Amino acid sequence: MDLVLIRHPEVAIEAGVCYGQTDVPLKRHAHESADALKARMNALNVPACADGWHTSPLQRCASLAHALSANAHIDARLSEMHFGAWEGRAWDTIDRALIDAWATDIDHARPHGGESLAQFADRVVKWFEDTCADRDEAVHVIAHAGVVRVLAAHLLGIARDNALQWPLDFGAIAWFRRVRGTWLLMRWNA
Template identity: 65%
Template sequence: MDLVLIRHPAVGIDAGICYGQSDVPLAYDVAGSARVLDQRMRALKVPACVGAWHTSPLQRCALLADALGASHADPRLMEIDFGAWEGRAWDDIDRALLDAWAGDLEHARAHGGESLAQFSARVGRWFDETCRDGDAPVHVVTHAGVIRVLTARLIEARPASVLQWTLDHGGIVWLRRTRGEWFLVRWNA
């Protein structure tokens, strides 16, 4: 089974804003982004999508998924909920709160939203329902956080490590299950 995870294109808001579950617009034409992405996937020989694209319901993902073909939105594929930090500049958030969150990344909820553990469990429920037993390729347009927690889970890496890996807007992450074990085929392609 192949699991193809695509981070949404760049968003049309100021840099440095915390926008987890905020429904922010795309910065560029979605049709152009879909064409470029389709060309990259073909060049990488990514398996074709069978059925609908899975997507976060937030417009920055759903618009791209729709442009790539039929899509199925699932709220479990939304980015982490940053609670009171949503829409605020990272630089404006109290440094002590950020440090407390970083000090216990797995369980802290200094922002009042989801902890990493809660977020991972939500995304894991989507995976268990959608991908656990199937063999057909699954294609997803989602957020960097979703991609990182799924990758960490599947390749059995520490989430804190995978959270540090660069993942560009429009980046492709391709995972493959072979004989019950998951392998990372491409990261940020």
């Protein structure tokens, strides 16, 4: 089985703003991004999407999924982490002591009042278990950087806080393949 995760393309919001579950639009039209993504997937020999794209309901993901296929499977569990009171704020305006408190216990702290990393990861992994556990055919997903990184950590059996540091560009492909019960990383940030 192949799991193909695509981070949404660049968004129309200032750099340095915390936008987790804030519903922001794409910077470019979704059809332009879809055409570029299809070409890149073909060049990398990524398996074709057979039964439609799974996606977060947030427009930066869902608009691309709809541009790629008439059959989009919307699931709120694929939404980015909820950052509570930090949503829509520039990171450099958030009290540094709160960010430090969060970093001290990244899995469980919630100084913003939103989700903890553990809560976020539980919801994303639940989506994976419900959707991918018993499948042989490829699953394709348009999601957020946090979702892709949490799934990477889960599939590869590494610490989430390590995977959170991995670079992941807008529109990047992360491709995983299950071989004899073990997940292999085929491509990262492609």
